[in-house]
Amino acid sequence: MILGHIGVRKGSKGVPGKNFKPLCGKPLIDWSLEPLLANPRVGAVVVSTDDPVIHDHALGMGTLDIGLRPDELATDAAPKWEVWQHALEAAEAALGREVTAFVDLDATLPLRLPADIDGALDLFEAERPDMVMSVCEARKNPYFNLVEPDESGALHVSKPLPGGVWARQAAPTVYEHVGIVYVLDPAYLRRAETIYEGRVIPYVVPAERSVDIDNPFDFRLVELLMRERLALGDGINPIPPIPPAS
Structure with a gap:
């Protein structure tokens, strides 16, 4: 079974509360959570968070309950790798079985397409590396x-x-490492201590889908691009104007 994962903390220095901040009508996390939950290849989805509001929201969306993230994994310095390891262990305990692939999406890259998840999974299944990592040309x-x-x-x-x-x-x-999608062999995630110990191969995505929200400018840029995408894809529902920056 394939396990989907999203890791989000409640704190953010660049954009306060950004992971639950509304973006084009729904919380930022939902732009990543919804395609994971909708993908028929993903058997279960977990959200690793220290925020009770996000935790309850995710459970309401249909995610597996692994509780709140431990305090030591909820700091600015907590390695992503250890967050992944904790989520994998907690999810397998809740499921009562081992998973066959671990798929992670960064919530701060909402411009990904559902096809990016399938493309990375296809590459993982074809090549059987330790890890597939999304990148864009630098x-x-x-x-x-x-x-x-x-x-x-x-x-x-x-x-x-x-x-x-x-x-x-x-x-x-050369490539930029972007968090649109990662697919990992769970055995590799359990035994390795860092990302690059094994065979990590690239899944190349366009730069225009690789905007990572790290500050208010990034948020406004992603909002503009998302509104443009929604307007082109749906001519019925009007897109409200972007409010002025506070």
């Missing part, structure tokens, strides 16, 4: 236009190659 490249200072303060390309790289197209491809 906007800046350390072989070409990312620079860093040396001891004297002079700038140099971060990852120089012999002869240099003088055109973006000639630079090696």
Whole structure:
């Protein structure tokens, strides 16, 4: 059985309460929770949170109850990996069985499509890696236009190659890690201590679906893009105007 997971804390420094903040008519988390619950390949869904309001909301949506997240996993410094491990263990205890794949969605990337979940699952089933991780092609490249200072303060390309790289197209491809979807082998999640210990392969998504909400500007940008998507997909229901920033 495939287990779906969303991890959200009640605290947020960049956008207070962002995981439950309304976005185009529903809480931000629902843009990730609904496609997980609707996917017929996902047998159960859990939400790992320290927020009783989000916990009760998720249960009302039909998620499996694993209780509130332990305090030590509800801090800014808590590793995502340990949150995943706790959720897997708690879910398997509640289910009384082991799961065959662990699918995680970051709630702060609501522009994903349902097809992204299936695409990552298809890749996982075809390749059988330890983990599938969503990525998008990086906007800046350390072989070409990312620079860093040396001891004297002079700038140099971060990852120089012999002869240099003088055109973006000639630079090696690099990716940005984005949390649109992860699919993990539960055995790998149980035994490993960090993400990159095993064979982690990319699931490539477009940059326009990879906007991660980290601050108020990101939230407004995602809201604008989501309203545009809804307007194009549904000409019946009007989209209310975006309120001015407070």
